[in-house]
Amino acid sequence: MMKQLRKSASGLGVKLLLGFVVVAFVVTGFSSFFTGTTSGTVLSAGDTEISQSDYRLAFRLSENALIQRLQRRPTQEDMQRADLDAQVLLKLTSDAVLDEQGRKLGLGLSEERLARLIADDPSFQDAGGGFSRAAFANIMRDIGMREAEFIRNREKAAVRSQITEAITDGVTSPAVVKTAFGLYNGERRTVEYLTFAPALVEPIADPAADVLAKYFEEHTSRYRAPEYRSVAYAVLTPESISDPAAVTEEQIAADYEKSGARYVTPEKRRVQQIVYADSAAADAAKTALDGGELFEQAVVKSGRSVEDTQLGLLAKSEIPDPAIADAAFALAPNTVSAVVEGAFGPAILRVTEVQPESRRPLEDVRDEIRTALALETAAGATRQVYDAFEDARAGGQTFEEAAKAAGLEVKTIPAISLSGLDASDKPVADLPASQEFLRSVFTTEAETENLPLNLPAGGSLFYEVAKIDQARERTLDEARERVLADWKADETERLLSERIAPLQKRLEGGETIDQIAASEKLEKSTAASISRQTAPGEIGREGAIAAFGGKSGHIAVAPAADGRSKLLLKVTEVATAADPLANVAKEQSDQLDALLRNDFFETYISELEATYPVRRNPQALEQVRTQIR
Template sequence: MLDSLRKAAGTWVAKLLLLLLVLSFAVWGISGQMTGGLGSTTVVAAGDTEVSAMDYRLAYDRQISLMSQRFGSRITREQASALGIDAQVLSQLVAGAVLDEQARKMGLGLSKDRIAALTAEDPAFRGPSGQFDRNQFEFVLSQVGMRPEDYLKNREQVAIRQQIVEAVSDGMSVPDTFLRAVALYQGEDRTVEFLALPPSLVQPIEEPSKEALSAWFEENKARYEAPEYRKIVYVKLEPDDIADPAAITDEQVREDYESRQSAYTTPERREIEQLVFATTEAAQQAHERISAGASFEEIVASEGKSMDDVKLGRIEKSRVGDPAVAEVAFDLQKNAVSGVVDGAFGPLILRVTDIVAESMEPLPQVADQIRNELALAEASRVLLDVHDRYEDARAAGETIEEAAGRLGLEAVAVDAVDRSGQTPDGTVLNDLPESAQLLKEAFETEADIENPAINIGSSGFLFYEVKDVTPRRERALDEVRDRVVADWTSAEIASRLSAKAREIEKQIADGTSLDTIAAELSLEKQIKRGVRRGVDDPELGSAGVTAVFGVGQGDSGVVPGPTGDNQIVFMVAEVFEPAGASAESVPPEGRTEYQSGMADDLLDQLVARLQGEYAVTVNRNAMQQALSF
């Protein structure tokens, strides 16, 4: 709370934006500045300072908005109550009220010139020139329904409150002794000896008695309930579902093929090698050497390059980045070397080592592909018409199966499925179209009614209907006996293993060494050195590391293993302080955090003392009245 209070008195003054200033009416109990709506009913009084019902409601609504943003959805009044928002807001208002009362008692204030200067500094009121603009000032205030005099009074009270906060916390520094203790705490590492107790240590587990199994089942009966199942019939309508390749004629296929021959043509590709030189003279000399009998490979080597350095790869003409290179390379014969080319990156010579001629897929080879594509295109064109004809058939009284059959669509029946997509035998239906939304909608509707279609992307629809509902029910033990036995056995293993671990821990406390215990149990004692706070160790787990730092040197403990099926019994063998730990070894951001925390602690104490000096009264009825509007 006091961290927010500090920000209210400091950050708001330093970087005041009008919206935050308006909200400060609500959050920090500035009384008597806003009237109307809920009237003048007082929610909080501290001495002569009062917080109105309107102030409380504004603070409450703001906190609701902040929490809703954090959760990603608007929270309800009931959820807010469960989160304690009403109590948080009240605490904030009381803190603000006692500070305002203290300021009043001390006679703190600001001159009109200082208030005017603070207002002029507010970026919300700057005009096009970057300076304070009276018209902008009045326009912004009118947008939020605030009078200029209300703004100025509020501005004054926020600045006055800052004077009290700064008097308490400004200039505070964290003692070096504290910072050194922090450095020692954060840098400490430990050596841990431990045994990982496997489940086999307490196995085999005997079959449970009838009484034990029945008792376990009764205690955990909710775990074995049969969920609600629903029978769903759905009809999917996408282009694929109504496409009819047989309706596409050979003539249509031929015409499409001829109009899009480039789509079935693979252009000529060439294996190109490119050697770039520093100067035209060097390139010309290299070309002359090749003409005199030197190989291209020799020239590449003489330039200090490998053959991999000069390969462009097998590419088509349009993909060659340099037009000059493309023209020359695609005019060369195989294995021929070009003359000097003025390339984009300098003079160069080229060689083409392989040529793959242009090719075109024949019509018979791609006819089926074209036929399917044309059928899909036609299906997409008439999809909405099919949708409307389906809706008309349902409106005329036809069942979902009849309407689907009329249009050549398939009505798929799922006899029983629960909310998670599982059937009674445990099979997960992974092939349900739009599974998440279909199941959500199907379990929110009623049986035997027509429901709005679910959109499938931008080009499809999913019609569905719930045909039957099997209510949730308790299962008898005989129906789930195998599951119950397995669960009982797992729980019994965990319980016995935990008891065994506690027994071993007691042996260690009584003086038995881990080595002796490990030998008796045919287990390997493990040693982990350099364990630091806050890490998620693969053998100990994060909970294990926390437990290790929860005891002293020579002490032991028990913690579940990170795999979840074993227990770890450990002993802290050694504790090492970090070398050179000092106040200077704490990073600047850490110092700032501790300084802020100490300042907040002082502010907490100040507010607590002020609450004792000034009689604070709370009108719960006024609070409820404020929230009823």
């Protein structure tokens, strides 16, 4: 069966694809979708149908992967940017044809293997990495899928993995491809260069009024004022409405007594352990120790170093073996234990340091408790504050009046662009949920009541646009400071280019960098044995591109790393990598292998789609997407 799978992915299409990889390192994409199927089914291929529950599950799993990548709940904008809907549909399309192929081939999976695959899925694991029944039940409830249906879904996924592994297992990028990458990565060059700093042509005098006016007219679009909006907003979170001053001393004292364990640092001990192969060896060592032998001598006789015996400074709960933990915490300091039957064999222990249990005094944690109690009270009041604001708005109060009635602080931004800049083109600081907030602010109308936004970390954001200033052309007087700075920057670049041009001709005519440096009273610099990876750190990104833009003897002018200076450079030496493959990092080699495996997989999927045409149901798709939103 494996041979049959490989055969179907090893035809002319794959050979042509491999040719593209060798010549140009091209990666191809998936095939497009076909349309049409029955109601209630999102898509189908042959006798295989993908249900709306399958779509919801795939979407939820993709969303969980995005959450792990972002380390927070994604906003609608995050999901649109990740193109989650398209990714899910693409995945389900390949799933459908693979399921149909698996059905035709009669592939299956044992119950034990299936149970392990489900338990190992990160989506169903708790913080410790173990299977969480609660997480599993929550996802089943969210997607509206029965457990039996989910298990069937995962069984199909496992079968798909069998097929995919059969197609891609052992596929590696050809040596010729990796050699080409190695030659590219490993090429070394030595570059001599002169740096022409702005100071060589500065100071730049202010231009005449008509010159500046003409420059402004030629670059008017550069100074165009974008649309600005004035917006008021109020943040509702436990932090924004908490009132630490309202917490009494009695409440603080009561919480300290109630939650005292939170402020206790448990006793810790520095423990040493010698583990023996059997009880006889351990008993003999204990007898020797009781007879006056030093612990260090026993360590040496056991074939270990003192460092090998160190368990560290640990609390009792941090020692995983209960027998060892009990014995260690029963020992007096600098005494040796009896033989302890530990999990890894009989052991002898010694405790060399004891840090007693300690409790932080109330005075040290008073502010911490005050803040925590205030937040706890505020968390219980957020719904009440939310309703108070909404009720006030429904009663006809203005945004500011409603916020005041609900006890919320109103902040006002006089002018902000869609890019988050103020009227002076400086970023507006501390924007809440910045991207979604800006998008919402610029898709509403002035003085319109808007639905509050959900903040990524929890809470609500109320907002109202007070005024809209349409985009317009700025006058020269408004933009004069920026126009003058831009003109001087352009003039500096022009004068530097004028100075370098004849020097470049002299260099191309046969003079050396040293001769030009001497005549111009400049210091020659050398970037020795640089590669494409190291060159930007020495001569900047543009300088690196120029340095590798020709063969030995190549001469070029490029911007320096500071963005203002210019470089006149000459390549004096080119060295080819002696061992190209040694210049391909493991990560890059793995990426090349993964790209080729992906190409094999995509080619195979394309062939399956031709064998089992995929039919999509637009109505069912739109319905399930609406439910998810």
